[in-house]
Amino acid sequence: MTKIFYKITLLLFFVSSFTFAQAEKEITPPYNIKTVSFIQNEQNIVPIINLGEGFQLQFDDLFGNEANYYYEIIHCDYNWVPSGLPKNEYLEGFDNQRIQNYSNSFNTLQIYSHYKLAIPNQFTLQLKISGNYMIKILDENKEIVFSRKLILVEDLVTVPAQVKRARTANSMDTKQNLEFTIRSKTINFQNPLKNVKVVLLQNGQFNSSIQNVAPQYTIGNELIYKYDTPTQFWAGNEFLYFENKDIRSAANNVAKIDSDTAIYGSRLYTSAARTNFPYSFSQDINGNFVVKNINAFNSEIESDYAWVYFSLSAPTFSLNKDIYVTGMFNNYSLTDEYKMEYNAKKATYEKAILIKQGFTNFQYTVADNKGVIDVENSIDGNFYQTENEYTILVYYREGIDRYDRVVGKGMANSINSTN
Structure with a gap:
């Protein structure tokens, strides 16, 4: 009986430990x-x-x-x-x-x-x-x-960083490489391969982060990251946008307003897949959005919602994958609510999404049915000239610590990139 009780207790411990360890x-x-x-x-x-x-x-x-x-x-x-x-x-x-x-x-x-x-x-x-x-x-x-x-x-380290054009021949035109150094006057980096971890983000997107990159080498108490490939990001393209701060008027990239429905509709101009076009700069806010009603005093509660009708022409898209409309407005979510549907009569991909009025950045994201994003085959292509904002987060945990601290961050923008 004692052995059986011991085995049951041990089993319950492992089950509970496994459950607790879920991310x-x-x-x-x-x-x-x-x-x-x-x-x-x-x-x-x-x-x-x-x-x-x-x-x-x-x-x-x-x-x-x-x-x-x-x-x-x-x-x-x-x-x-x-x-x-x-x-x-x-x-x-x-x-x-x-x-x-x-x-x-x-x-x-x-x-x-x-x-x-x-x-x-x-x-x-x-x-x-x-x-x-x-x-x-x-x-x-x-x-x-x-x-x-x-x-x-925390503010315990400095992280000078620079965005460079990718060095590898097959990705020079499509990727950006992040080089950076971690320095500290208050932390003595002992065993940095074990105690220091980083997370690299492009435009604040967690779903495309790069993790678990060790320092390439150290100089004194400086940790140097100057890799060719482990810190490369697909460069993507500038975000698209629309503006309906006046929900009753067709403004930037809004072709038509529907006003004979229960709530207003904003029909956008049809977007053309940009992957086969030359790169063209356009100002964006790196996926962010602004809630705004220009005819209201308090936009938080006086901004209305509108059905925004997205339309995409992508005649060469032949992957057995889905296309989603994403941005900070929906936390880059890959759910059916944001998945586009193909209209065979018009030969376009379409989706209607309820969005609060204002100024909104968005992009078209390709992903499979498991939510794995295909950045390489992006609808709008990858161009090394694209303006992207990068964030480097530095995690530190000494042997006696019981949790991972974030001891600093670095920022870099590709607009200042070099070859």
Whole structure:
């Protein structure tokens, strides 16, 4: 009996350990939750924030019934596995509290309730340590509605970086290479191959990040990363955009307004696949968006929603894969809500998406049915001249540490790239 009990206990331990070790993944919100964004200084940002700074997580609920939503904050390691730290070690105050700051839309055809979760607030006074965090939004039954990644950064290292044209012959015209150095006056990098990790991001997109790149070599306390291929990104093309700040007028890239429906419709000009065209520069905001109603005082609750009709002409696209409309407005989500459908009569790919009015960057993303993105065969091609913003995140964990700290970040833009 004792041996059987021991085996059962051991089995339960391994099962629970395996369950605990599962990495946290962002959960896509349901149809009624829209315009999820992190806000600082009244602007949408990529959720990489300096430790100690305040921010807001905002979203709309199209049901507009003032539903009760709660939030939970989970600290994670480099691989987004929960770190296992007690909450009082990374959070001063409490989470699992109801979001109390919300307002209903005003003077809009599409009703919605607009929610603001501010950190710090009267319950959650401070996030005390750096690292990866997952913020979960829960309903009144404490079931997860959606979740978003958040990264808090310390300022203990400097990361000078430069974007260069790829050196490998077969990718000179289509890729960009990131070279950088990690320096610190406060951290003595002992065993950096084990204790230091980096994450490289292009335009703040987590789904195309480069990870687990070790230093190529060290000079004193400097870690040097000057690889030819491990730090290369497909360069992509400039983001497309549309503007409907005045929802009743056809503006930039909006060909026609539908006004005889329950809510307005913005029909965009048909986009041509740019992969076989020469590169042409156009100003973008690297995938971001701005909620704006030029006829309103408070755009947060007075901006309306419109059906935005996307149309893409891609006659040479023959892959057995899908095309999605993505951007920061939908967190680059690859779900059926954003998957384009082929119209054989018009020979175009089409999709109607409900989007809050303003100025919106977007792109066409090719992916298979498992969500694996095919950047190489991008609809709009890859051009080394493309302007991209790069972020280098530096994680550090000494042997005695119990969690992965983010000790610094570096930024670089390809507009200043060299050969």
